[in-house]
Amino acid sequence: MFRFLINTLLVPLLRVLYRPRVEGIENIPATGPVILAGNHLAFSDSPFMTLVAPRPVFFLGKDEYVTGRGIKGRAKAAFFTTVGMIPVDRDGARGGAAALMTGRRVLEDGQIFGIHPEGTRSPDGRLYRGRTGVARLALMTGAVVVPCALIGTERVQPAGKKLPRIHRVTIRFGAPLDxxxxxxxxxxxxxxxxxxxxxxxxxxRLSGQEYVDMYATKAKAA
Structure with a gap:
């Protein structure tokens, strides 16, 4: 029931409320494995990618998002799985390997996998150094990489805020990289x-962000 309501009511409502501007949508191949590699400004980045893409997009999320109890927990789990989230325990020594293998399975099935190479949200709106998992996935699966810029998502859900705000966002897709x-x-x-x-x-280039040649996790720690 929750999944049906989300697909038929919530997703169309989100498109109407946020009216996302989409540029370069033709750059997403109609078939075959694709990695959407986007910047990371806010919690809502991955859902926005799935909201505008012409094909289903799968991305990783914390398993705690789908393990809640009661009506609220079930509704939350239904939302995240409907918009393409695959729950993974990313903590611990095996977390990175599990995430990589999950992405590989999605791509080997010929699907679209969304990833944020920075690994964590930007602490100050700048673009940080990418982790090489995106490159490993591309080489292991033969998937093309479509760069993606999310603009304005940090205003929808600023860090520390649980409830999203209504603010128009822009999503730009660049030419596929082979x-x-x-x-x-x-x-x-x-x-x-x-x-x-x-x-x-x-x-x-797509986002217009200032680039910082260090990992975002290091910047947060500092």
């Missing part, structure tokens, strides 16, 4: 860094 020339080199750290930096360069 890294098949590096096939078989998914364990070469220099290749992985070069691919990741190329992806982040396109995200920076």
């Amino acid at each position: 890294f098949s020339r590096y096939e078989g080199m998914d364990r070469d750290r220099y290749v992985l860094r070069a691919i990741t930096d190329e992806v982040m360069s396109d995200v920076m």
Whole structure:
């Protein structure tokens, strides 16, 4: 019941309320595995990608989002799974490997996998150095990478705020990046860094953000 209500009522309502501007939607291939690599400004970034994409988009989320009890917990779980979230326990030593393998399965099924290479939300609105998981996934699966810029999502749900606000956002999709020339080199750290930096360069160009050559987690810790 919750899933039906979300698909038929909530998702169309969100499109009407937020009226997202979408640019470059034609850059998302109609078939085959695709990695949508976007900047990360707010909790709502991944849901907005799924809201406007022409094909279903799957992304990772904390398993606690779908384990709540009661009506509220069930409704929350139905919302996140409906918009494409795959619950994964990302904590601990095995968390990163589990996340990578989950993304790989999605792509090997010919689907779209959404990822935020920064790994965590930007602490100040700037674009931070990307983690190389996006490059490993591209090389392991042969998926093209479509850079994505989310603009204005931090105003929808500022850090620390539980309830979203109504604010128009823009989602820009860049031209697909094909890294098949590096096939078989998914364990070469220099290749992985070069691919990741190329992806982040396109995200920076699309978003207009200032780039910081350090990881967002380090910036938050400082």
